[in-house]
Structures are given as structure tokens and as C-alpha cells.
Amino acid sequence: MTWNALILFGVLATSLVASAVIFLLAESRHTTRSVFNLAAAVLKLLLVGWIVWGVYQNIDYEFRFTIIEGVDFILRADALGMMFVGLSSLLWLFTTIYAIGYLEKAPNRSRFFGFFSLCVASTVGIALAGNLFTFLLFYELLTLSTYPLVVHRGTRESLRAGQVYLYYTLGGGALLLFGVVALHVLVGDTEFVPGGVLSGLDPSLHPLLIGIFLMMIIGLGVKAALFPLHAWLPMAMVAPAPVSALLHAVAVVKAGAFGIARLVYDVYGIEFAFSLGLLGPLAVAASITIIYGSLRALAQDDLKKRLAFSTVSQVSYIILGISLFGPVGTLGGLVHLLHQGLMKITLFFCAGNYAETLGVHKISELDGAGQRMPATSVAFTLGAFGMIGIPPMAGFISKWYLGIGALEAGMNWVLGVLILSSLLNAAYFLPILYRIWFRRRERLWCEGKVLGRFETSGWLLLPTLATAAFALIAGVLAGMPFSPLYWADLIVSREYLP
């Protein structure tokens, strides 16, 4: 066992250990729990930074042991995986800070933070998985560890949402399992290799491979909220705001999108997938989801519901980018994995701030919120601009590369989808901004409690501002080393030139 393997395992272990310790701490030990949780998050971020630097210099990080004959448990750091790890560990830190503030004085905090850490551990496992078996292992663990978070409030509504969540994810997981076992029978232990491992198979197996691909896309598409497998996501909005942030930006939908990226690039290989004719239908499915999600978002008055349908739409940009054959399209899809995370988490933090501070859940009640909570509203505005794709926000960069990628792949109709969806994005975000900034509040805000000396509790405000700033910087400084765009470019160069 080398040092590098131990460091890699450490990235996973920080949140696993945090979860175990938090479960064992008594419910009343709030300070100890918070300190421990934050320390683990910071330590993880440091380890991730270390490995990112190493991966940049082409150092190998691998941790493996044999589970059963022919099946290994493999963690490996590559450029694609580290991008997802980097995103989730950065956002874990901010979401933890936010959750500490959000759940102050709430019951069941021990359970909440324990599963919260377990959820992040699963996400890191998904990102670092070196073969399909390990990926599947953490993919299912993610389902299990998010269920207690979705039903956290223990109301009838949240239990119902949890049940629907399980129907979708367990069913999808079972399909994914079939696909993984089938590939295992065909080619043995399916390690992730740039360029894929299947192109050498006999052409008579190609129809079977298409079937397996479809099955696995359904399994992964459930978590990525691909239409028509998305219905659980808006329902899961009953969960507390930090959980929504986690589901939408850090863990669950990202795990689905990331899994599709792995499947296309490192199992089938982009060129082989293209030659099987799998990319076109995937692009169509993603486009339908993009338009459908935006249309549904228009009709929602509940702020979190509108954001949820917006996620359905935005995550499919990633899938669209993956399905565009050519380096620029890939670049656009992968960079959006990071950008969407930063922007969406900001928006959910803001929605949580409005709900906690002003008791406002509906868009129609947001009139004049900008006056009462200027900092939160600025963050919200930045996030919304990013989602629409207004330069210089991060979302613009994603859409720019997606558009060029579509032209390069010869799929000009995708451009139409992008333009239409940007118009729809504007149509459902700009009215919110108008209400926040330009309408006046008629009555007084019904505020139950004073949450600190800022416009709201500092625990809630600081993470919101930080992620908003990141979303801005990711766009403005996109050309700098180690920006999301820079890193996505590195991945593309390694995937297309294996």
C-alpha cells in the first residue's frame, strides 16, 4: 500500500469517519459535532487539492483490493473523477456550514449530519470509482443514504416523497445492476479506460451492447432526472433546503450525469458509442428534457419547485454535451457539470434564506425582498443570470461551448434547442428578479425571529455569497489555470487522445 493509495483512500475516509463519529455522538453534543464535521470537510478539501495537483502532473493514485475472484474494488484518481470530487468536496464544506445554521434548534440533527456525511462519502466514491462494480456500489449507497435526508421532516408529505424517490431510484439501480453484470460477463472486470473497453467485441454482439446501453442509461437517467424519469425530483422538494442543495448540485443528479459521462467516455468510448448510433438518441432525449423542464418551471409558483424543474432542464445540458460527438461539445458538457453545481447551489441557498428569514416560499410573495435582504438577492440574481447564460457568468461559457460543439458535430438543430431554452430560462427567472428588485412590499414581513446581525444568520449568508462568488469567478476567469474550463479542457485532451 503506497502513500498515494492511502491519500486517495483518505478522501473517502474523511467523510466515512465523520459519519460514523457523528452517529455515535449524543444528540445534544451540537458544538462537538459541528467542529468535527467542519474539520473533516476542510481536511477532505486539502487532500483533494493535493491529489488534483498530482493528477495534473500525471501521477497515478490507485487503491484496490479483490472482493471476489475477477471483481476488484478500485478507487482511482483521473481528471474526470477529480473534477467531480473537487466540486462535491468544495460544496460539501459550504453546505455543511449552511446546514449547521439552517438546522439550529431542530431535532434529529445527529441523524441528519450522519447521513449527510455518508451521502458525500458515496458521491466521492462514485467519482473515484475505477470500475463499474465500484461505481455501482457507491451509486446504490447514495440512494440509501439520501432516503433519510429526504424524509427528514417526518411529515406525511415527505414520507410520500421518500417513497416515490425509492420507487424510481431502486428500480433504476436494479436495471443498472443488470447492465453492469451483463458487461461483466462479456468483458470481465469493466475498468474505466479512456476510449472504452468494448470496441474490440465481435460485431454480432452490437445489438446486445445497444440494449445494455439503453438499460444503463435508464438506470443512470433516473438520478439524472432525464425525462420521463424525473418525477421524483420536484417531489423531493419537501426536504430541508440543504438537502435540496445536496440533491440538486452536489450529489444525486450529478451522480447520474457523471455516470452517463463515464459510460459514454470510459466504458463504451465516445467513438464506439458514436459508431453504434447511440449518441443521436441520447441528444434527443436530453433536448426534450431541457425544453420540458423549462416549460414546467414556468408554471410553478413555489420557488423551490421552479428551481427543481430548472434543475431537470439544466442537468440535461451536461448530457447533451456528452452526446455531441467532438471535443468542444464534450468540453461544454463537462464544464457545465461544475458550473451548474455552483449556480444551482447558490439559488437553493437563497431560496432557503428567504424561507427561513421571511417565511416566504412562493414567488408571488417575493415582492420587495431585495430591499429587505440585499445580499441574498444579489446572490440570487447572479445565479439566475448564470442559468440564463448571460455573460460573463459561468453559464454563458457552458452554453457557448455547447453551441460550437453542436455545430462541429453537425447537429445544427441543437442550436435551436439552446436558444429556445435560454429564452425559457429568461422567462422563468426574470419575473422573479423583477419582483425582488422592482416591486414594493405592501405589508410588513412576518418575521418570527431575529437571525443575527446581518440580514439573516451569518451561517446562512456566508455560504450563499461564497458560492455566488465562485459562480461569477468561474465565468470571469475561465481562461485562468485550474478554472473549471481549464480542467475540463484537460479532461477532453486526455479522453480524446488516449
Add this chain to the structure above:
Amino acid sequence: MIGLWSVPLLFALPLALGILSLLVTPAWRPRLIFVGLPLLAVASFDVLARLVVEGPRIYELGGWQAPLGINLVVDGLAVGMILMTTLVASLCALYARVYLRDYPPSSSFFWPLLWLLWAGMNGIWLAEDIFNLYVGLEVMGLAAVGMVALRATPQALAAAMRYLLAALLGSLAYLLGVALLYATYGTLSMAGLHEAAAPNVTTHVALALIILGLLLKTALFPLHAWLPPAHGGALTPVSALLSALVIKASFYILMRIWLVLGPEVTPIFTAQMLGVLGAGAVFYGGWMAWRQHHLKQLVAYSTVAQIGYLFLFFPLVTGTGPEAARLAWDGTLMMLVAHALAKAALFLSAGNLILAVGSTQISHLVGISRFRPMSLFSFGLAGVSLMGLPPSGGFTGKWLLLHSAILSGQWWWLIVLFLGGLLSAAYIFKVFRMSFREGPQIDRSVTPPLTLDVTALILASAAILIGLTAHLPLFWLRLGSAFGAG
């Protein structure tokens, strides 16, 4: 023969302790475990160490040769089962020592029965001839019936009576089959039968009787009706022992005899039928488990369902290629061991939850996740393995079975594994839904003693861990079997 003292000790010691525990006062009975458990643990590990170092062997009891003496088989499968028994039964015994304090003194008969049960099981794991398997089966079965009756309520006695009838009928059918085989081939030893057995009418009738008897004792659908009242109604440590270990013994015998007779004698049709019954068990048991309102009945029906997976062994191993057969062997044994650990954990943690809320009804678990997270956590870990979700022994077993089914081209078993997993998720999460609902704000539930929670947690963690470290136990289990070459 001095070196192998541990093999006879494995059934002689429980037998001796059983007799001894009848001679001492009830208060002293539980304390005998502090002698018995360490010695049995040492003996089990000694047998394992010898197996790994010296390889599988036939052990002649007292140095006498086969027709006169008794032969014991010390191969990977037997040793694996012994280790599983030692781990599960020891933890159940530690649990029972605390749990039975609240029950009337008559419940201290648990201890002699436990030792008797243990001796019977270890006898079965080690027996090399089909008659000694019968003896072990009877000893174990009678002890198990006695344990079910321990609660001494009318329902418990009725359940025990039903169990007794099923068990006697089962062993009678088995004995008849054994007699037929002995009359035909003049041998009772497995090795002898392997040489002699030929596919003729007598053999097939004998095989049919043996299968029928063992199915009844394993409670395979549709012969399962005795199981839910017996397992669901018994004292918690008894439920755990019966569901985790006892039903495995009759399955183990069937597995051994099936492999000994070999593919020339065992018809593919029968194998497929056993698989179909297994599929029926998975669906019916899962469906019934989901419909229960009584927590331990739910767990008991879950056993009915899980037994079904084990019976996929027969279609996957009969008439298929060597690789598919090896995967079926690995997968079935992984399932068996994982179920033993997970089901014991599930019964023990269900017992803890019942202690905490003072009711057996699932609907009374409202809000328990806030007040007794540890009991619920063990229940959840064990549930993960039963649902076949990773990382757990149940998942690894399912993976191997799926692999074997695809490799042998029997895609219809995939559907069983697919729907079975979703059904078990449905009944496990039924309990969780209730526990996560917010109920009373004040903690009125009882705190179970720490020992009860810790033993359940250890078993549940073992069910998870064995899935991640399956490589080594599966290697040991293959030693001395037809699949052990690799």
C-alpha cells in the same frame, strides 16, 4: 489423532454442556456460556487453520474405519458452516443471557436446548454419511421445537406442535429415502454413494422422498406454513437462531446429497422445478412480508422469501458449464451466510425495537428513529443485505447468482432476482417509513440494555463486511469441493 481434538469437541462439548446445564440450578445455566463459547470458538478456528494448512480430509472418529466407525468430513463447506454457527449462536447466546432475565425461570430451559441444538447442527455440518445426517437432523429438530414452546402461551404451544409435526414428517420422509438408498447400494457414506448411484427408478424415488422431507424442513414454498408462526412467535433469540441457522441445515443436506449424486442421477427437470419453487417463495414470501402488521411476522415471512434464493442453486448448477456452476456455488453460499448474519441481526434488532416501544405492531414504531437510532440502524444495515443492495453480503451473493444465470443462459432467473430485490426493499422500507414519521415529542420508549443493541449491531456489520471481503471466505468454502480447483 491428538492433533484433531477440536473436531469431535465441536459436537461433544455442546452435548456435555447441555447435560451439565440440566444438573445445575437455573441461575447457573446461563453462566455456562462463559466456558462453552470460548472453547467452541477456539475449536472452530483450529479446524479452520488446519483446513487451510493441511487441506480437506475425512476424519475417522476414534480411529475406526467407515462401516463400523463414524466418518466426519472436514472440508471447506463444513468448516464454513461451523464458523457461521459459532459466530451467530454465540452472539445469540450473549443476547439471550440478558434478554431472558425478564422472563419466568422456566425459560432457563433455553440453555440445555441451545447446547443440544448446537450439537445437532455441528453434527450435521460434519457428517459424512446420510444416516448420521438424519441423527443430527432429529436432534436439532427436537431441540428447535422445544425452543419454540419456551414462551408457553397457547399460541406458542400451537406453533410448536405444528412445527413438531412438520419436522417429524420431514425427517420421516428423509429417513425413508435413506433406507431405500441403503437397501439398493448397501452404503450410507457419501463417497460410496458417489461411486455407486445410478439413474434408476429406486434412486429417483429415494431422491424424491429426500427432497420432499428436506423441503418441508427448510420451509420452501409451498411447504412453508409452519414457519411464520414458529419463527415469528418465539422468543427473540430463538427466532434468530431458527431463522439464521436451523433451516440452513436441511438445505445444506440437500445441497450435499445433490452434488454427491452428480449430474447423471439428478434430473434437470427436478432442478428447474426446485428453482421454480424457489421463485414462488421469493414472490409469495416477499408479498406476505409486505402485508404483515406484526414486526416479527414480517421478518419471519422475509425468511420464507430469502430461502427461495438459495434454491436457485439447483437449476444453476445442474447441466450448466463449469464456470456457471462455480459461480452458482459461490453465490448460493454467499447468500446463505449473508442471510444467516443479516436475519439474526434483523430478528435481534426487531426484538430491541419491540422492547423499546412495548408493542409488536409496526404502526407503533412511529417516531422511534429519533429516540432509539441504534436499534433502527442495526435493522437498517441488516435490511441492506437482505435487499441485496451494496455493499453487503446479500449484494455479492446476488451479483454471483446473476452472473451465473447470464452465463448459463437462464435469463428467467434474472427476473426473480430483480423483482425479489424490489419486494424486499418494499417490506424493509415499510418499517422505515413508520420509524421516520414524527410522533410524540417526549421519549416514552424503554431503553434496551446495551448488550442487546451491540450484539445486533455486530451481526449486522458482519453481514455488510462479508460482502466486501468475500474473496477469502469463498476461497475457504471451495476447499475440498468439486469447485475447489481454482
